[in-house]
Amino acid sequence: MEYTPIKLREKLSKFSEHWSPKIIAQMNDYHFKLVKFSGDFVWHRHDETDEVFMVLEGEMSIQFRDGKARLRAGELFVVPKGVEHKPFAESECHVLLVEPSGTINTGSAGGERTAADNVWI
Secondary structure, three states: OOOOOOOHHHHHOOOOOOOOOEEEEEEOOEEEEEEEEEEEOOOEOOOOOOEEEEEEEOEEEEEEOOEEEEEEOOOEEEEOOOOOEEEEEEEEEEEEEEEEOOOOOOOOOOOOOOOOOOOEO
């Protein structure tokens, strides 16, 4: 068996689209996904799961109906299940998401920003 670490920068260089998470690893029933954010996303929630945002590069915010969390590179935030939120990044931001396999990026909202599920890079 080969023991090779996953190179995040290399994986990030393989795609350019925004708001379209790519799976890079799986641990039990959880996926680790890389995504590039830029601009506004949609208001949505995940009724069945918490969602982890870990900023690798850049800055972003997660807006809530009653406030906002601001994240910079090296910071992590967990959005509790069922809480409506809207990610935003003024300029391109690279993020690692951790969520159960099968989690759709737009959660309950659906719509044109819904990315294809189960895309590995």
